[in-house]
Amino acid sequence: MGGSNGNKPYHVIVIGAGSTGSATAHDLALRGLKVTVIERGEIASGTTGRNHCLLHSGGRYAVKDREGAIECIAENMILRRIMPDVLELNDGLFVATNESDLAFKPAFLEGCASCGIPTREIPVDQALKIEPYLNPKILAAVQVPDGVFEPYRFCLEFLATAKKNGAEVLPYHEVVELKMSGNAVTGVKVRDNRTLQVRDIGADLVVNAAGPWAEKIARMGGVDVPVKPTAGVMVTVQRRLNQMVVNRLNKPSDGDIVVPQRQTSIIGTTSWPVDDMDAIEIPQEHVDKMIAMGEQLIPLVRQTPIRGVMVVARPLVSKPGVDEREVSRTFECFDHKHDGVENFVTISGGKTTTARAMAEKVTDIVCARLGVKAECRTRETRLESYRLYYN
Amino acid sequence: MLNAMAHKLILRVYRYKPDREPYYDTFPVEVPDTANVLDAIERAWDDHDRTLMFRHACHHASCGSCGLRVNGCEKLPCVTPVADYADGATLTIEPMRNFPLITDIAVDASPLFERMQLVGMPIIREAEPLRADGKTIFPEGVRDFDRFENCIECGLCLSACPSMAADPLYLGPVALAAAERVLATSSDSAKRSRILELIDDEHGLWRCHSAWECTEVCPYQVNPAEAIMRLKRIVAAEKFKRLFHR
Amino acid sequence: MNKPLTRERAGSWSWIFQAFTGALLLILLGLHMVAQHFIVKGGLRTYADVVTYISNPIIFVLEVLFLIVVTWHALLGVRAILFDLGLKPAAERRVTVILTVIGVAAVGYGVWLSATLVARGVS
Numbered sequence: 001m002g003g004s005n006g007n008k009p010y011h012v013i014v015i016g017a018g019s020t021g022s023a024t025a026h027d028l029a030l031r032g033l034k035v036t037v038i039e040r041g042e043i044a045s046g047t048t049g050r051n052h053c054l055l056h057s058g059g060r061y062a063v064k065d066r067e068g069a070i071e072c073i074a075e076n077m078i079l080r081r082i083m084p085d086v087l088e089l090n091d092g093l094f095v096a097t098n099e100s101d102l103a104f105k106p107a108f109l110e111g112c113a114s115c116g117i118p119t120r121e122i123p124v125d126q127a128l129k130i131e132p133y134l135n136p137k138i139l140a141a142v143q144v145p146d147g148v149f150e151p152y153r154f155c156l157e158f159l160a161t162a163k164k165n166g167a168e169v170l171p172y173h174e175v176v177e178l179k180m181s182g183n184a185v186t187g188v189k190v191r192d193n194r195t196l197q198v199r200d201i202g203a204d205l206v207v208n209a210a211g212p213w214a215e216k217i218a219r220m221g222g223v224d225v226p227v228k229p230t231a232g233v234m235v236t237v238q239r240r241l242n243q244m245v246v247n248r249l250n251k252p253s254d255g256d257i258v259v260p261q262r263q264t265s266i267i268g269t270t271s272w273p274v275d276d277m278d279a280i281e282i283p284q285e286h287v288d289k290m291i292a293m294g295e296q297l298i299p300l301v302r303q304t305p306i307r308g309v310m311v312v313a314r315p316l317v318s319k320p321g322v323d324e325r326e327v328s329r330t331f332e333c334f335d336h337k338h339d340g341v342e343n344f345v346t347i348s349g350g351k352t353t354t355a356r357a358m359a360e361k362v363t364d365i366v367c368a369r370l371g372v373k374a375e376c377r378t379r380e381t382r383l384e385s386y387r388l389y390y391n
Numbered sequence: 392m393l394n395a396m397a398h399k400l401i402l403r404v405y406r407y408k409p410d411r412e413p414y415y416d417t418f419p420v421e422v423p424d425t426a427n428v429l430d431a432i433e434r435a436w437d438d439h440d441r442t443l444m445f446r447h448a449c450h451h452a453s454c455g456s457c458g459l460r461v462n463g464c465e466k467l468p469c470v471t472p473v474a475d476y477a478d479g480a481t482l483t484i485e486p487m488r489n490f491p492l493i494t495d496i497a498v499d500a501s502p503l504f505e506r507m508q509l510v511g512m513p514i515i516r517e518a519e520p521l522r523a524d525g526k527t528i529f530p531e532g533v534r535d536f537d538r539f540e541n542c543i544e545c546g547l548c549l550s551a552c553p554s555m556a557a558d559p560l561y562l563g564p565v566a567l568a569a570a571e572r573v574l575a576t577s578s579d580s581a582k583r584s585r586i587l588e589l590i591d592d593e594h595g596l597w598r599c600h601s602a603w604e605c606t607e608v609c610p611y612q613v614n615p616a617e618a619i620m621r622l623k624r625i626v627a628a629e630k631f632k633r634l635f636h637r
Numbered sequence: 638m639n640k641p642l643t644r645e646r647a648g649s650w651s652w653i654f655q656a657f658t659g660a661l662l663l664i665l666l667g668l669h670m671v672a673q674h675f676i677v678k679g680g681l682r683t684y685a686d687v688v689t690y691i692s693n694p695i696i697f698v699l700e701v702l703f704l705i706v707v708t709w710h711a712l713l714g715v716r717a718i719l720f721d722l723g724l725k726p727a728a729e730r731r732v733t734v735i736l737t738v739i740g741v742a743a744v745g746y747g748v749w750l751s752a753t754l755v756a757r758g759v760s
Contacts, residue, residue: 042446042456042497051450101528120531129528132521143530147590150539152454172494193444193495195409197604243518243536262453262539263611277436280425284395303465307470308427310450328462390504505642557721560642588646593720593729597652600717627653 006009009034010370013188014219015175018048019151019352020331021209021232023378024361028207029165030381031374036201037159037167038190040174043389044155044171047211048352049266050312052234052268053261055079056244056353059094060252061329062111063104069115069389076145080116080355083383086153088261092146092245093127096139096171097296101249105140108249112144114165133300135301143388146245146262154352156386163391164384178220179204184342185221207364208346212277218346223339226332227348228318229277232269233286233311235294237304241265246297254286255293267294278314284376298366317349322387331358335365395423398473401481402435404443406495411504411546415483416440424478429457451611455545459496460485465547466607487550489559496528503546506562509589512569516540516576526615541611542568548605560594564605565614567596571618574625591626601625651713658710665703672696685759692755704747712736 012023017039025037039045058072082088085243096102112119120143127141128134134141157171170190177189179200187202197372208217212229240260248256259266270286287309294301317332331350336342359374367374418435429447436443448454453469461476462483478481487495488594490498518536520527529535548564549555549615556561559600562570577583592595599619606616650658672690674680682690719732 042448044454045446050450053453055628084504087540088515089533090518090538092531118624122530126528143532145532150449150453150514152456154450171395172497175442191442193442196442217416234451240518240521240538243521243538244530244533260538261451263545264453264539265449267449279434282482287425297535307427308451309425349495387508388503389500390501390511391508410696427753459744510644554721557723561640588648591648592646593649593651593742595649597649600721623652627656630648630650 005307008071010034010204010364010372011202012370013038013201013206015045015188015206016046016209016211017155017159017169017171017210018046018211019044019155019158019205019355020048020211020334020347020350020358023183024077024207024347024362025162025167025169026156026158026165026361026383027356027359027368027376029162029167030377031363032373033366033370033372035162035311036203037162037169038173038175038188038201039169039171042195043159043169043171044152045186046213047312047314048151048155048308050234051149051352052257052259052266053136053223053351054185054257054259055089055149056351057092057144057146058117058153059092059108059112059144059146060247060257062115062117064114065329069111069117071330071354071357073115073117073145075357076147077150077354078379079353080147082378082381083157084148084159086150086386087332088148090148090244090260092144092246092247093122093131093134094142094144094247094249095127095134096141096249096295097135097137102139104250105142108142117144118130118155128249131242131244131246133244133298135297135299138248142249143244146247146334148245148259149352150261151352154355155384156389160356160386160389160391161381162346169188169389171369173222175217178217178344185344190342198342202349203343204370205340205343205345207366208344209348209363210346212314212315214346214347214348216355218334218336220330221336221341221344223336223341223344224313225334225346225348228316229274230271230316231274231280231311232271233290233309234266235287235309236264236266236288236307237301238307239263239265239304241300241304242275246381247295248293253293255290258294258301259295265301266305267299267301269300274313280311280313282309285373294318307374314351315348330354331361333358333362335369337369345369392455393502394572395425397428398424399479400431400473400476401479402431403481403483404432404496405483405485406443407486407492411439416443421471424474426472426473428461428466428471428482428484429541431473431482432468435565444493444497446497446500453539453543455543456500458487458545458547458550460487462551466552467545467547467610489549489552489555490546499544500546503544503549503565503619506566507544509562509568510566510569510573510580510586512540512542514540514573516572532614539574540612542572543611543633547608547610548613551608553599553602553604554598558594558598561598562590562592562595564619567599567622568605568615568618571622571625573596574622587626587629590622591630596622597627651716655710655713656719658706658713659707661702665699668699669703669732675722679748688754688757688759694756697751697755700751701748706720708740708747709745712740 056072058069061069177185447457518538
């Protein structure tokens with residue numbers, strides 16, 4: 001049995017209960033480690049919650065970011081197996097709305113093919129029968145295996161399974177300090193936001209999975225991570241206007257997607273760097289742009305009343321001199337041993353679709369650091385129902 | 392499109408930390424008039440007090456985590472526009488009733504999920520056609536269009552239900568509406584008889600006194616009260632049938 | 638915390654009975670009102686008229702049925718209200734037993750009284 005240090009299992013603290021932290025807690029617990037998840041608020045109340053809810057096929061990245069695209073399609077197929085009950089699986093369409101989009105099609109089909117993303121061209125008249133509210137002026141439509149998830153339950157399924165395997169989940173607990181001994185992290189000081197009491201929790205290793213807040217946590221350990229919080233606006237409307245995810249057949253751009261979910265359609269998104277992730281103002285011109293761009297995909301977007309506008313910062317791992325739209329949406333794992341701090345690892349970047357892969361990578365690193373020999377089994381382990389999180 | 396105007400509100404928020412007397416905090420906030428009440432609460436958290444604990448995740452009425460009471464009425468604040476309240480109005484923000492309170496306005500959702508687990512309604516259902524007149528055509532590889540259930544498991548109906556307040560063992564509107572969905576959509580006879588047995592109980596279906604508060608507060612027009620009325624008919628008929636088939 | 642939710646379930650007829658007696662009440666109360674009040678001069682029968690009236694075996698049966706249905710329906714209502722107070726299972730059982738005894742006694746007394754009056758006649 002892996003995960004143990006003599007007869008006592010190693011204890012790992014995971015900071016953050018978004019998709020990355022939840023998936024990481026699950027992987028660690030499955031490999032026999034003792035896990036404590038610390039989240040300052042509610043599960044998924046940060047970036048993961050205010051999600052587009054898109055289960056990426058990878059099509060969006062197939063041309064410019066092959067690495068990201070390959071990750072997406074692989075994880076998409078895995079998530080279909082391990083959490084089918086929290087996925088709306090109706091596939092997606094990439095549609096060309098003009099000549100420039102149409103010119104992108106060969107590169108798109110080629111990119112998808114080289115990344116292993118199945119595609120199928122649908123004649124326009126048929127696409128319009130399938131999706132009656134699609135812009136009738138579209139010039140081409142390509143079907144891809146996109147999907148839709150429910151972000152809160154996405155996290156709860158991972159956490160429910162982690163709890164079944166012995167993990168402890170502490171929502172409403174905020175890390176106020178990293179406990180250090182010399183150059184090694186030995187645990188965290190947390191404020192229990194329910195009682196306002198502060199206490200120390202010791203651990204053999206701390207994983208920073210705080211998404212766009214990762215830099216804030218890293219600084220507590222005296223290290224930097226190149227995470228660039230990048231805000232995005234999403235607009236939800238009062239009606240479900242499509243059954244399949246509708247994407248613009250072109251390079252990633254503002255307002256290039258309409259994701260149907262439950263009884264709504266979500267139009268997204270924009271992208272601009274922010275400093276304060278907790279107080280992002282919603283620029284009205286971004287909302288207007290979402291409607292204007294969304295309308296090109298589904299004209300009814302304009303007439304449908306807005307239900308709400310959400311904004312949130314996403315954690316992009318920045319590369320010097322690269323524009324935020326160009327930054328790969330893949331993830332990075334930082335073992336801060338290389339920065340001179342022991343027992344402290346940050347996982348950031350990525351997206352909800354690739355949360356399990358991120359967890360696998362960070363758990364591999366954690367296990368290697370602790371000398372634990374245990375294989376990752378999250379690819380084939382069917383997750384517990386989200387309802388059991390509350391058991 | 393018109394630019395958003397500033398909307399001022401005074402949030403009078405219920406505060407509770409274990410071992411202390413509950414009290415109310417007053418937080419003046421300013422949000423765009425296009426914002427929802429949840430944005431105003433988040434603003435209070437950011438501007439005034441980072442220890443204010445409230446539940447929220449998706450901000451678009453899909454996760455069901457943010458339910459609470461505004462001026463005594465059960466609301467899903469993520470889709471309750473601040474414009475529903477006058478500029479300068481005071482909003483009393485309180486936690487849902489009939490749930491154990493964790494802290495401030497954050498409740499423990501276990502009673503809700505425990506009930507839903509007991510009933511076992513799948514969250515995925517077949518999607519209705521987008522256009523009532525249109526015949527649905529499926530793309531290759533898709534059997535039928537699926538979508539998440541209307542019920543988002545927010546618990547507002549449990550908070551508003553007077554029978555729930557009287558009887559902590561009551562299954563409650565959310566679970567009974569879910570049971571009705573299972574009976575209406577599943578032909579698995581073992582599952583059906585398990586559900587019938589579960590709800591045919593003094594603390595089950597028969598505890599409903601038809602106050603219809605659940606339907607009143609449901610943010611998604613699930614209409615649990617009507618579902619319960621249908622269930623009463625179904626179960627009564629079933630009981631008579633069994634009486635004569637023994 | 639609500640773990641007793643998974644306890645054993647006991648089927649219940651009380652709501653069905655209450656709905657059923659409620660429907661019967663509508664009919665029997667209607668008959669009673671018409672026969673005893675609406676078609677009677679002054680709206681009220683004399684003592685002698687009442688005794689004569691219930692001496693008719695069909696009417697006697699109907700009135701006894703009316704009595705049973707009223708009592709049953711009312712006590713089921715009282716029981717539902719008491720159960721809303723959040724009683725423990727033992728207390729709930731006690732309430733059911735006590736109300737059943739009261740109901741049987743009330744109906745028994747009513748039937749006995751009517752029968753006695755009929756037997757005594759008008760003289």
